[in-house]
Amino acid sequence: ETGVTQTPRHLVMGMTNKKSLKCEQHLGHNAMYWYKQSAKKPLELMFVYSLEERVENNSVPSRFSPECPNSSHLFLHLHTLQPEDSALYLCASSQDSSFGNTIYFGEGSWLTVV
C-alpha cells in the first residue's frame, strides 16, 4: 500500500474506443504526475499537475487528455489510441512539484491497444 492507487490495473481497448485511467492519492500531496513505461525505454513523463493546474505537458499527443478535478484525483482520458500506445501507465504524486520532494508511485495500469 503506497497511498497512490490506480484503476483499472489492466485495460484492453480497441483503437476506436474511449476509456479513462483513474488515479487517487491518499498522501495529502499537491502534485500529481502521469508517466509512461514502455518496454526497453526509460520512464517518460507525460503530464504534471500542481494544485490542480497543469504545469507540464511533455509533447504528448492529443489522444491522451489528462484531468485533475482536485489535488487527490487524476485521470487520463484515452481516445483513438494506436497499438504503440500499449504500455504501463504510472501515476505518481509528491508534496509539491519542487525538485526536492520525493515522488511516490502507484502500481500502474497496463494498457493494451488492439
Place this chain on the structure above:
Amino acid sequence: AQTVTQSQPEMSVQEAETVTLSCTYDTSESDYYLFWYKQPPSRQMILVIRQEAYKQQNATENRFSVNFQKAAKSFSLKISDSQLGDAAMYFCAYRTQGGSEKLVFGKGTKLTVNP
C-alpha cells in the same frame, strides 16, 4: 539535456552476498537530487534511497547504501546481505530544479538473487 545511464542491463547475486549497481548521469547543474527506485514484478515503483547533491555524506538505508561521486557524476547502489525479495528492476533517477523539474530515469538494471 540531462541523461541517466545504467550500463548494466542485468546483474545477479547470491543470497546474502553484496552487489553494486552502477549509474552515471550527465548534468550542468550543481544542485539536484538522485534516487534509486526498485520495481518488483508487481510493477510498483518503490523508493529505495535518495541523495542530495550538496551533501557529501553518502546516504544509507539499512542494507542499501550509495557511493556518490559528484565530480565523476556517478551514483552507484550497494545492496548488502542480498535477500530474495531484493530481486527486481532497479532504476536510477535524477531531478533538478528549473524548467520542468521532472524526474529523469535510466533504463534500469534487472537484479536476480540466486538462493
